[in-house]
Amino acid sequence: MKQEMISYIEKHKDDLKSLNRFLYDNPEKSYDEFNSYNYICNLLEKHNFEIKKNFLDLKTSFYASKGSGNPNICFLCEYDAIENEGHITGHNLLTTTSVAAALALSSIIEKIGGSVTLIGCPGEYLGGTKSVMVKQGVFNDIDVVLVAHPDVVTSESGSSSAIIPLSIKFLGHSGLSFLNKETYTSLDGILLTFNILNSLLKGFPKDVEVNSILSNGGFTPLLLPIESEAKFYIRSKEMDIARIVESKLREIAIYVSKLIRVQNTISLYEPENEELITNRTLNRLFSHNLKETGIINIDGPRDIHSGLSLGIVSKTIPCIQPFFSIIEDNNIKYGTKNFANATISNHAIEESLKVALALAFTGHDIIAKENLLSEVKNEFYKK
Secondary structure, X not given: OHHHHHHHHHHOHHHHHHHHHHHHHOOOOOOOOHHHHHHHHHHHHHOOOEEXXXXXXXXXXXXEEEEEOOOEEEEEEOXXXXXXXXXXXXXXXXXXXXXXXXXXXXXXXXXXXXXXXXXXXXXXXXXXXXHXXXXXXXXXXXXXXXXXXXXXXXXXXXXXXXXXXXXXXXEOOOOEHHHOOOOOOHHHHHHHHHHHHHHHHHHXXXXXXXXXXXXXXXXXXXXXXXXXXXXXXXXXXXXXXXXXXXXXHHHXXXXXXXXXXXXXXEEEOOOOEOOOOEOHHHHHHHHHHHHHOOOOOOEEEEOOOOEOOHHHHHOOXXXXXXXEEOOOOOOOOOOXXXXXHHOOOHHHHHHHHHHHHHHHHHHHHHHHOHHHHHHHHHHHHHO
16 A cells, blocks of 8 residues: 555656645745645645635635545645745645645545545644634544644654733823823833733743733824733743733733723734644654655654644644754755755655655554554543
8 A cells, every 4th residue: 555655646746846836936925825725726626635615714724635434634734934035934845745645645545444634724824723723623523633844854743832922902092292291101001011020030930931022112202102012922831831921911911000090902913822742652653654765864752942833733633743854955944045945956855755655654554553543542532
């Protein structure tokens, strides 16, 4: 079966290279990925996937499937780029890898049973849509989620930060500043919030980090700012700890409002990121299959400081997100224009297809060997 998947990917390598190049040449900002979305859907239709377009009424999201019943193996696509920067984190190649894995597994799915699913997840840089999908029960009939991310190192899936993106706004009065010297302003509310927070930080758990920015505080010193806003990134290894810090920030804002008599509003300005819980059994299976495809040097589980929208999915079903190196020049850094350029190199596409096969092999193993899926799920439910 695995040889059939290898042959299928080799036969359609040009389609996959064209997909990768098209996404690279046509970078689109979050939730505006119409060209990317159409290209991917047309390619999947060519390979006889059933596709639900505009999935969940999200204009650039799709749900593609092939086969029937369970086990249901799911791969994910992310295809937005950073405006004016392009695919500096390699979403073009991430999507190509996931599409290739889905195509490979779909080529034998009728023979081995089960299903293969590929979900298009737009807007990743603005928090993504996975939290919406979880709340809508999209993953209820899926057994595992497998996704691999391009990087400058190859490593097993580890953990990520839990992040709460909190906005605090204060509403004050309008008027000329030099005529209202005794009036507390909305900006006073923000500055007092910053000062109280800085005093409390020393009492927070050591792994908590709070990044903040004044996102709105007026546009001229001659006028009192009617509205001032601060945005916070509360970052921790565990969401439960981040929630404690969030509650403290909310308490500060309420206290400041009462103290200087300015109104406040508190809200999330992006979806939260839960910490990623990696399934170690899936990690082991994938690493074995990755070595089978020829990628031998694999670092251990990698914990990343940033948030991952996959985190909330990992608390619903077993997940992994390993990383794979696409570079030949060690001077290339992740998240740069040079990294984006590296994603379309021959070396990068060859590594991507090896990883795609390893993902597909892992899906095959889980479908073909019932005990493996039981082991994966037993670990998940224990956690």
